[in-house]
Amino acid sequence: MASWRERLRQWMKPPRTLKVTRAGRTYLVLTVGIGLGALNTGNNLLYLVLGFLLAVIVLSGVLSERAIRDVRVRRLLPDGAFAGEPFPLRYEVTRTRGQAFALEVSEADSALKGSGWIPYVAQGRPEVVRADVVAPRRGPLKLTGVRITTLFPFGLFEKTRTALLADGLVIFPRRGFSCEPPGSADALHQGDSSTGRHRDGAGDLLGLRELEPGEDARRVHWKKSAAAAQLLKVEREREDRPQYTLSVTEREGDALERACEETAALTRRLLEDGAEVGLLAHGRKIRPGSGPGHEKRVLTALAFLGFDEPRGGHAP
Amino acid sequence: MNLASRRKLRLRLRDLAAASAYAAVALSGAMPVWVSVLFALSFIVALLGFRPLAGLRTGAVLVLLALAVILFGLAFRGALNLVVAAVAFASLVTAHRMLAAPEPATDRQVLLASLLLIAGAAALSGEIWYAACLLAFGVFACLTLGLGVVEGPVERDEDLPLRPVLRQVSVGVALALAGGVAFFILFPRISWNVAARRATPPLLGGTTGMTDRVRLGGGGSIKTSARVVARATLDPDPGVDHLERYWVGRHFDTFDGQEWRGSGVPGAPKVYAGLSPLIPGTQVQRIELLPAYESRTLIGLAQPLAFSQAQALSTAGSTTALMVIVKGEEVHFATPGNAYRYVAFTFGGDIPAGRLDEDERARALALPEHLDPRVAQLAERVAGTDGDPRSVARKLEGWLKNNLGYTLELAGEGDAPLSHFLFDRRAGHCEHFATALAVLLRTRGIPSRVVGGFFGGERVGERYVVRAGDAHAWVEAWIDGRGWITLDATPEAGRSNQPIAALARLIDLYESLEEYWRKRVVDYSLIDQVGFVRDLVQPPRGQRTDDAHPEATGGTVPFRQVLGALAAVVLTWLVWRGLSRRLAQRPHPATSFLTEVERRLSRAHIARQDGEGLEELSRRLSSRRHPAAATLQRVTRRYLEARFGARPLPSAERRALLHSLERELSPRNSRAQEPGPS
Structure with missing residues (x-):
């Protein structure tokens, strides 16, 4: 639920915004100059030129309004993105009536930088445009609307309309530099080779023994059990991959940001080296694991550090 | 239509717009012949698709500057009217830009310079041909701008249907012309007459033979x-x-x-x-x-x-x-x-x-x-x-x-x-x-x-x-x-x-058009406006005489003011140009920081291997437990943050980091830990 200030701000916001381009500024300066010249000299031909220049300004407003009116936009979001790196954001633009020209699509009121360009949209034919955008910082990103901008017809003015389209996106921490090797794997080793549990892996065959009560019946070797007339369990060597649990203790500010970035970079590096990585941050623990899905879990957790987490988990 | 065809069409339209604008000036008969010859040659060369000045930026600007000196020298000596000299210079600038590399910015420069020509022609000519040239310029320029806008900030080599674009822009141009006429009719005719230019003979010259x-x-x-x-x-x-x-x-x-x-x-x-x-x-x-x-x-x-x-x-x-x-x-x-x-x-x-x-x-x-x-x-x-x-x-x-x-x-x-x-x-x-x-x-x-x-x-x-x-x-x-x-x-x-x-x-037709042009455009006055509004409000009661025109007094061109304004414009342009170049050429602060770091590493005989970045070097030093490794890690991280992470590096921190690195790299600290290339 938006606060009353935000609602007031939305309500006060003009439905269209107009910005003068660089060429438009020069054009306006020339128009004013010619207008002053006409007023000074009384030369009707200058008045005629001035009339055309002013008409072009008015026409720019009318045609640009026609271009951005009746445009529908649908946003296609990626699963996640890293801060400071371009990632693709796709928009499906449909013109419900008439045609549109020279449209630039970008996120409104968002920290995302970048836009997509569509030269022409015919009536009723959806056009998909890719915008390579960059999020400056990590965290959950609230997307409120899409800015539809056009320079049509003459490139003198930039008219923008915002289509309300609420959505959310998780921005993972920037993949920064990680140089310091983490503490030794032993120190952070989560697995325990001293227990019998190291024989419950899926590696080389170590031997058979009698199944004890409470042990997983799926490990029973049925043929040998039948031959021995007792339940025998297969013991296989467990592949012991180094396990690390990375911790983030910083609570806020730039230190937290740097810690998140470094942890994200370290996570990537360790996972690439074949280790399993877990996370301990702000009282939340993720068990060590590996694979792209696990990396995403860690990154999502890092993205939400310092932010209010959504209900039901990390997903936005 | 593919990119090459679109670009060709756009450039042709742009050059035609410039030619229309120059025609308006040339038809006044006031332009020096050599300027007309230069412009005509430039137009033909541009129309043939050649852009000989694309790679001659400095030389071409110097030639333009020399021509400007000649023109304004002539104006200073009284051999050329100042307005004519200014318009001639704008013509040369237009020609120069037409022959430059075809970029969206060049298109805009050509069209804006052409607009100056159109404005200058208004001061030089009152002939009906001016209307035709203005019309042609408006149509060509608007179409060029429209095509340029649809092309987008970056030209893409993909097919684009141009017909709907041209149709829409053409409708727009027609509306702009109608709107222009409406503005012309209704814009209040208030004249200050501070610096009005004197009349010049028309292009077609005298025809009566009324001599002394x-x-x-x-x-x-x-x-x-x-x-x-x-x-x-x-x-x-x-x-x-x-x-x-x-x-x-x-x-x-x-x-x-x-x-x-x-x-x-x-x-x-x-x-x-x-x-x-x-x-x-x-x-x-x-x-x-x-x-x-x-x-x-x-x-x-x-x-x-x-x-x-x-x-x-x-x-x-x-x-x-x-x-x-x-x-x-x-x-x-x-x-x-x-x-x-x-x-x-x-x-x-x-x-x-x-x-x-x-x-x-x-x-x-x-x-x-x-x-x-x-x-x-x-x-x-x-x-x-x-x-x-x-x-x-x-x-x-x-x-x-x-x-x-x-x-x-x-x-x-x-x-x-x-x-x-x-x-x-x-x-x-x-x-x-x-x-x-x-x-x-x-x-x-x-x-x-x-x-x-x-x-x-x-x-x-x-x-x-x-x-x-x-x-x-x-x-x-x-x-x-x-x-x-x-x-x-x-x-x-x-x-x-x-x-x-x-x-x-034929001449009668032309004369009637010209009469209409003169009566409705060139001589249109505040009284005509009042009459127009009065006729809108109430039906005309009787025939209006055409001789009722307000009297106005003309002045002379204030040479000093014009020269001063010109100098101010040139000065502003030079300052802007210098600043923008300086800003454009200034390296990223993080890059200069990296250069300083590399200099210090080089001084300490720590050489980077081929293709080895600062990150790899930092890791290499860490793995070899070099005493400067920890500092270099900090330096590397801050460099990456400042260069790519939107975290600027304040000068105090920069100095501290460099000082710290220098200290760690000093022979006293790093002896026996020298990591050579491996």
Whole structure:
């Protein structure tokens, strides 16, 4: 639920915004100059030129309004993105009536930088445009609307309309530099080779023994059990991959940001080296694991550090 | 349409827009020929698709600068008008940009420079051709801009349907033109007149041949010209289609055997030029001398008594015109202008007159030194023993009219054109007939003079138009007690204009367009606006006169101010250019930080391997437990953050990091830990 200030701000916001381009500024300066010249000299031909220049300004407003009116936009979001790196954001633009020209699509009121360009949209034919955008910082990103901008017809003015389209996106921490090797794997080793549990892996065959009560019946070797007339369990060597649990203790500010970035970079590096990585941050623990899905879990957790987490988990 | 075709189309449209703008300037006739030649060459080269200045940025700018120096040098020396010089320079800039590398920014520069040309042309020309050029420029420029906008910030090599774009932009252009006309009609006409430029002669120049001398042997091609040089409303209106009357312009009283000239002495400029006292029964003529007339001599139906309410019209508006009476010769305008409006008063009959001034009589009786004696013999033979000057004049007039032929073909007149006309060729045009009659009259002791002006007047609507082909010469003879009487020995067929019919129709069409242009555009005024609004609000009650124009005074171009403004613009541009270049060339702060770090590493003999980045080097040092490894890690991280992570590196922190690195890299700290390339 938006606060009353935000609602007031939305309500006060003009439905269209107009910005003068660089060429438009020069054009306006020339128009004013010619207008002053006409007023000074009384030369009707200058008045005629001035009339055309002013008409072009008015026409720019009318045609640009026609271009951005009746445009529908649908946003296609990626699963996640890293801060400071371009990632693709796709928009499906449909013109419900008439045609549109020279449209630039970008996120409104968002920290995302970048836009997509569509030269022409015919009536009723959806056009998909890719915008390579960059999020400056990590965290959950609230997307409120899409800015539809056009320079049509003459490139003198930039008219923008915002289509309300609420959505959310998780921005993972920037993949920064990680140089310091983490503490030794032993120190952070989560697995325990001293227990019998190291024989419950899926590696080389170590031997058979009698199944004890409470042990997983799926490990029973049925043929040998039948031959021995007792339940025998297969013991296989467990592949012991180094396990690390990375911790983030910083609570806020730039230190937290740097810690998140470094942890994200370290996570990537360790996972690439074949280790399993877990996370301990702000009282939340993720068990060590590996694979792209696990990396995403860690990154999502890092993205939400310092932010209010959504209900039901990390997903936005 | 693919990218190459789109680009070609866009560039062609852009170049055509620039050419239209330059045409508007060139048609004013004010541009130096070499500028026109340079622009035309540039346009052709650009149209052929060559952009020779694409790789010659500095050289081309220097050439442009040199041309600017030449142009403004000429303006400073007075050889070129400052406005003309500025417009010429804008033309060269446009040509320069046309030949530069085709980029979206170049397109905009060409079009904006062309817009300057269009504005400059408005100050230089009032011709109807300007409207055509403006229209062409508007259409081409808008289409170019439209195509450029749809192309986007980066050109993409993909097919793009251009038809809907062009259709939409074309509709837009049509609306813009309509809107422009609406703005033009309704924009309040308030003129400050601080620095108005004086009028310049129109492109087509003078066509009437109204000069200060009449030399026998000149061509007669003017008789075929159908260009309208004057329009007049007569009060009372005679109501005839062909006026068949004389419009007096200039009197010539001195003949040297070859040419006629006047010998009047100019008086002081006045707003009212009275030649004779006004008498009851005068006919009032509201006359408009058009730019094609290109002379300052006033004309009026014979015999003009006075001229008043004169206004000089120029592209800067209208202003009160002063008139100078050159006694016995002409009345001319002292105020420059493209066109003039005034009121002439004429008495149709003979004006009562006393005696002719002795000097004037002597000049009106003077004969050339080496006059062929056959001329006097001819006059004696024709006049016989008749002693009545009026009768003698009529006899001589009749004899010439009946015995000599009219022709515009003139060849081999030699040193004695009059004798050649009278006795050899026995044919000529109005100047020959007028000369012969005047000399013959003088040989009989009758004062006479040649008059240059027009004969005719064709009714068009409520007014009479006078064409260039109506130019005519005739004679006035002094009869004591009657004054100057008009005599014309030229056969009737040769008096009026003799244009080719089809050409005349075309010219009429052009003239009507031009009249509309002048009336509705060039001379459109606040009063017209008020009338327009009044007509919108309430139906017109009566006919509005076209002569009601506000008076305005013109000024001169304030040279110092213009020069100062120009210098300010150039200075601003130079400062902006310098700053933008400096900002553009300044390396990223993080890059300079990296350079400093590399310098320190190099000084400590820590070399990077081929393709090894700072990150890899940092890891290598860490793995070898180099004493500087920890510091280098910090340095590396801060470099990456500052360069790619949007975390700027403050100078204090930068200094601290570099100092710390230097300390760690010092030989004392790093001895025995040297990691060489491996």
